[in-house]
Amino acid sequence: MRLKLKNLWAPLVATMGLLIFFEIISSTLFPIVGIQNYRLPFHILIVLYLGFRLETPYLSFLVLLLQYIHSLFSIEGWALGTVAGVLICMLCAYLKELLDFSSKMSTIFLTFLFQSLWFLIQGVLLYLTMDDWGYVAEKFWRFLPESFILSILSPFVFGILDFLWRSVGYNGSLEEEV
Numbered sequence: 001m002r003l004k005l006k007n008l009w010a011p012l013v014a015t016m017g018l019l020i021f022f023e024i025i026s027s028t029l030f031p032i033v034g035i036q037n038y039r040l041p042f043h044i045l046i047v048l049y050l051g052f053r054l055e056t057p058y059l060s061f062l063v064l065l066l067q068y069i070h071s072l073f074s075i076e077g078w079a080l081g082t083v084a085g086v087l088i089c090m091l092c093a094y095l096k097e098l099l100d101f102s103s104k105m106s107t108i109f110l111t112f113l114f115q116s117l118w119f120l121i122q123g124v125l126l127y128l129t130m131d132d133w134g135y136v137a138e139k140f141w142r143f144l145p146e147s148f149i150l151s152i153l154s155p156f157v158f159g160i161l162d163f164l165w166r167s168v169g170y171n172g173s174l175e176e177e178v
Contacts, residue, residue: 008056008058011164011165012062012065014164015046015050015066015161015164015165016065016066016069018046018160018161018164019042019043019046019066019069019070020069022040022042022043023042023043023069023070023072023073023074024073026039026040026042026073027039027073027074037142038142038145038146039074039146040146040149040150040153041070041146041150042150042157043066043067043069043070043081044081044085044115044118044150045111045150045153045154045157045158046066046157046161047063047066047067047085047088047089048088048092048111048114048115048118048154049157049158049161050062050063050066050089051085051088051089051091051092051093051114052092052096052099052101052110053161053162053165055093055096059086059089060082060086060089063082063085063086063089064078064082066085067079067081067082067085080122080125080126080129081122083121083125084118084121084122084125085118087121088114088117088118088121091114091117092114101158104155107154107155107158108151108152108154108155109151111150111151111154112147112148112151115143115147115150115151116147119139119140119143119147123136123139123140126139
């Protein structure tokens with residue numbers, strides 16, 4: 001079954017709802033239990049999922065939309081995240097045949113690898129805008145534990161997203177029915 005473009009909105013709205021849920025937990029629950037300097041960037045996981053699974057010319061718009069929603073909960077620049085996300089999704093499109101998500105360990109490893117690449121791209125862009133490697137280095141030391149935890153959670157989050165996208169019959173293509 002091939003989805004029409006109009007069928008994209010239901011799983012996208014559900015995905016945005018999931019992102020808002022994760023952002024609320026990360027923004028409010030973590031500080032309550034004393035974790036103030038770390039926030040799990042679930043938006044990166046969702047963008048990675050879309051890059052790994054979706055084949056659509058609208059992917060860059062979806063990345064922009066998810067980054068914009070993330071910016072409602074964070075002061076981080078959504079523009080830098082959007083550029084990094086689109087570049088990562090382009091790389092995923094080129095490497096799609098080589099990526100293997102058959103086991104949880106491979107999913108965890110690939111997620112960590114692409115998160116590291118995301119940080120590298122965003123770090124270079126931050127350096128170009130701020131001309132300060134100190135801030136990028138400080139951000140890197142916060143990135144490591146966040147990334148490890150997020151990589152371990154990735155099979156679970158990807159399972160939830162698989163359910164959301166398959167519940168409408170998504171099969172990896174958004175081409176019109178003939």
